[in-house]
Amino acid sequence: MKYAMLIYPKAGSHEALGEDEYSTVNAEYWALREDSRCLGGGHLQPGETATTVQYGGAENLITDGPYADTKEVLGGYYVFDASNLDEALELAQRIPAVRLGGAVEVRPLVEVPVETAH
Amino acid sequence: MDLAEEAAQEAFAIAAERWPRDGPPEHPVAWLVATGRNRAIDRLRRELVLQDKTRLLGAEQPAATMDEIDLDDSTIPDERLELIFTCCHPALAVEAQVALTLRALGGLTTEEIARAFLVSEETMKRRLSRAKSKIKATAIPFAVPADRLLPDRLAAVLAVVYLIFNQGYTERADLAAEAIRLGRLLVELMADEPEVYGLLALMLLHDSRREARVVDGQLVPLGEQDRSRHDRSKVDAGQAALTRALSLRPAAGPYVLQAAIASLQAEEEIDWDEVAVLYERLERLTGSPVVALNRAVAVAEAGAPERALALVDSLELGDYRYLHSTRAELLRRLGRRDEARAAFEHALRLAATDPERRLIARRLAGL
Numbered sequence: 249m250k251y252a253m254l255i256y257p258k259a260g261s262h263e264a265l266g267e268d269e270y271s272t273v274n275a276e277y278w279a280l281r282e283d284s285r286c287l288g289g290g291h292l293q294p295g296e297t298a299t300t301v302q303y304g305g306a307e308n309l310i311t312d313g314p315y316a317d318t319k320e321v322l323g324g325y326y327v328f329d330a331s332n333l334d335e336a337l338e339l340a341q342r343i344p345a346v347r348l349g350g351a352v353e354v355r356p357l358v359e360v361p362v363e364t365a366h
Numbered sequence: 367m368d369l370a371e372e373a374a375q376e377a378f379a380i381a382a383e384r385w386p387r388d389g390p391p392e393h394p395v396a397w398l399v400a401t402g403r404n405r406a407i408d409r410l411r412r413e414l415v416l417q418d419k420t421r422l423l424g425a426e427q428p429a430a431t432m433d434e435i436d437l438d439d440s441t442i443p444d445e446r447l448e449l450i451f452t453c454c455h456p457a458l459a460v461e462a463q464v465a466l467t468l469r470a471l472g473g474l475t476t477e478e479i480a481r482a483f484l485v486s487e488e489t490m491k492r493r494l495s496r497a498k499s500k501i502k503a504t505a506i507p508f509a510v511p512a513d514r515l516l517p518d519r520l521a522a523v524l525a526v527v528y529l530i531f532n533q534g535y536t537e538r539a540d541l542a543a544e545a546i547r548l549g550r551l552l553v554e555l556m557a558d559e560p561e562v563y564g565l566l567a568l569m570l571l572h573d574s575r576r577e578a579r580v581v582d583g584q585l586v587p588l589g590e591q592d593r594s595r596h597d598r599s600k601v602d603a604g605q606a607a608l609t610r611a612l613s614l615r616p617a618a619g620p621y622v623l624q625a626a627i628a629s630l631q632a633e634e635e636i637d638w639d640e641v642a643v644l645y646e647r648l649e650r651l652t653g654s655p656v657v658a659l660n661r662a663v664a665v666a667e668a669g670a671p672e673r674a675l676a677l678v679d680s681l682e683l684g685d686y687r688y689l690h691s692t693r694a695e696l697l698r699r700l701g702r703r704d705e706a707r708a709a710f711e712h713a714l715r716l717a718a719t720d721p722e723r724r725l726i727a728r729r730l731a732g733l
Contacts, residue, residue: 249505332507333457334515356504 250287250357251328251336256320258349265348273344280326280342289326320350327357446471447555448508454523455506462497463526469494471551472530472544482533482541520556524565524621527552531569542573553607563611564621570604571628573597585721588631601632623648638668655681659692671699687716691726703733 265273281289298314298321314321323345330336333354340352453466465483468474474482480490500506511519527548534541549566556562578595579586586592608629611622618626627644630637645661648654658681666674675696683689694709710730717723 332505333455334507334511337457338515354504 251330252355252357253326253328253340253343254322254353255324255343255345256351257323257345259319261348261350276344285328285330287327287329291324292322295321447510450523451510451519452506452508454526456522457506458497458500462493464529465490465493466497467526472548482538524561528565545569546573558614560611560614561619561621563607564619564625567604567607567611567625568621568628570600571625571632574600585725605629620648620651638664642668655683659689663692666696671696685716687713690716707733
């Protein structure tokens, strides 16, 4: 089953790292990316760069900033193929954001039936 | 005095389970108070309105993964252990874990579970169905966890069974009996886990006092209980389970320690010095101020009320109600009547149940 890992680092936690720690953390993120079960991922630019588009009646509403009004914003994501939730949760616990005080939300993807070629 | 003794059990039991692996929460006091007797249950009771996510998830479709659970008593014995671990998976809300466990392994109908938690049958049906949908949608495995995961996952299972027991602590004897039955089942399935025996021992020893604990709606403290009303066969069974736990591993975990305390308290002459020592070990294990409060009670009973008071006054428990009733009782014993009265009055304002209020009122009248 495919699982999205939505990474919410603790605000400022990565910036607070020393140079050596930062490269260690960075290497951990890359190691996960190179795990054979990893199907993809991305590191998002900071929340200040976000623009939110919402339904606003006659005109859609375009606002500055991330959608969720919280200090912790989505910082990046992975998609992993794991055999079950326990395996996915073990992978999630290896994401450095967790031990740096942040959180990772694990959500299974909807399985898309493979389309047969015509 | 015994209010703290009798009533703080599950808060520190849950703390005992969670803190060693998660570390203490940021606000241990608030956490403990929030996790105190019936708080978890209150939350279950309040959750009358559930978001109807089940329909979005297509709950009408049969949930293949959970068909086993619907088989109830026809579940083959060899799979009951897998079933328990699935029901008590930490990815499920605690109230869902409790409901699933009772439904799948406790042999209770959905209607009976609903009644026990004071929600409508419809609500309970939705809660169960939502939990089953999550098990299916997220591929929660139907398996005994790998060894490296087992300690945490076993702790979750034991916490669910103890939560069911505590729901039956004062009123619902049937739920307490159900929890004990689950405890016996766990012992049968995991015969080499000391904490499993510890939990069974703890439940049996506490349940042995059921008839003596509440008499005519009055909460009777341990020291004043009619011991002839204690169920001797449960005491014996509890002590046998405790002996077994200690033979498996002398370094006791939180349930074994609590069972050992309950076992000492089942004796005619209670060795309060030893009880205090056990509470100290439990305190080291859990870092819980509620356990420290219980240690203070034991220290006082062992004949050192002044040392106990100093200990109580050093605790950061804010308006935790048993802190104030314990403090009041210590002041009373030390002959500091005015301070005792003020503390009892404070405790009375914080009391949460009628039997507690009556007990404090009796103490106030006797000053």
